[in-house]
Amino acid sequence: MALTMKQARIGIEATQQEIADKMGVHVQTYARMEKHPEDMTIKQAMLFAQIVGLQISDISFASGF
Numbered sequence: 600m601a602l603t604m605k606q607a608r609i610g611i612e613a614t615q616q617e618i619a620d621k622m623g624v625h626v627q628t629y630a631r632m633e634k635h636p637e638d639m640t641i642k643q644a645m646l647f648a649q650i651v652g653l654q655i656s657d658i659s660f661a662s663g664f
Contacts, residue, residue: 601659606634607651621650636660 608618619629622643623657632647633637637660639647648655 601657602653603659604636604647604661605655607647607658608633614650618647618650622646635662637662 604652608615615629615633616626619626622629624632632643636644639660644658644660648658651658
Protein backbone atom coordinates (compact mmCIF):
# COMPACT_ATOMS: atom_id res chain seq x y z
CA MET A 600 0.00 0.00 0.00
CA ALA A 601 1.32 3.42 -0.95
CA LEU A 602 2.14 5.99 1.70
CA THR A 603 0.73 9.49 1.74
CA MET A 604 3.20 12.34 1.47
CA LYS A 605 2.70 13.08 5.17
CA GLN A 606 3.39 9.47 6.13
CA ALA A 607 6.53 9.44 3.98
CA ARG A 608 7.73 12.72 5.51
CA ILE A 609 7.06 11.55 9.06
CA GLY A 610 8.82 8.29 8.23
CA ILE A 611 12.08 10.17 7.81
CA GLU A 612 11.31 12.38 10.82
CA ALA A 613 11.31 15.56 8.75
CA THR A 614 9.26 18.68 9.27
CA GLN A 615 7.30 20.39 6.52
CA GLN A 616 9.87 23.20 6.67
CA GLU A 617 12.76 20.78 6.12
CA ILE A 618 11.10 19.20 3.09
CA ALA A 619 10.12 22.61 1.71
CA ASP A 620 13.74 23.78 2.00
CA LYS A 621 15.01 20.70 0.16
CA MET A 622 12.40 21.16 -2.56
CA GLY A 623 13.18 24.87 -2.89
CA VAL A 624 9.63 26.01 -2.10
CA HIS A 625 7.99 28.02 0.67
CA VAL A 626 6.66 25.97 3.57
CA GLN A 627 3.10 27.08 2.74
CA THR A 628 3.56 25.82 -0.81
CA TYR A 629 4.77 22.46 0.50
CA ALA A 630 1.87 22.23 2.97
CA ARG A 631 -0.52 22.79 0.07
CA MET A 632 1.25 20.04 -1.90
CA GLU A 633 0.83 17.68 1.04
CA LYS A 634 -2.91 18.45 1.20
CA HIS A 635 -3.41 18.38 -2.59
CA PRO A 636 -0.67 16.15 -4.03
CA GLU A 637 -2.64 15.65 -7.24
CA ASP A 638 -1.72 19.25 -8.15
CA MET A 639 2.03 18.57 -8.04
CA THR A 640 4.11 18.37 -11.18
CA ILE A 641 5.84 15.11 -12.06
CA LYS A 642 9.17 16.84 -11.41
CA GLN A 643 8.04 17.86 -7.90
CA ALA A 644 6.75 14.35 -7.17
CA MET A 645 10.04 12.81 -8.31
CA LEU A 646 12.04 15.24 -6.17
CA PHE A 647 9.86 14.50 -3.14
CA ALA A 648 10.33 10.75 -3.61
CA GLN A 649 14.09 11.24 -3.84
CA ILE A 650 14.15 13.35 -0.67
CA VAL A 651 12.22 10.77 1.36
CA GLY A 652 14.18 7.88 -0.13
CA LEU A 653 11.26 6.05 -1.75
CA GLN A 654 10.26 5.04 -5.24
CA ILE A 655 7.62 7.31 -6.73
CA SER A 656 5.32 4.27 -6.95
CA ASP A 657 5.53 3.86 -3.16
CA ILE A 658 3.81 7.22 -2.57
CA SER A 659 0.16 8.06 -3.17
CA PHE A 660 -0.15 11.39 -4.95
CA ALA A 661 -3.94 11.46 -4.68
CA SER A 662 -5.82 13.44 -2.04
CA GLY A 663 -8.31 11.88 0.30
CA PHE A 664 -6.10 9.08 1.62
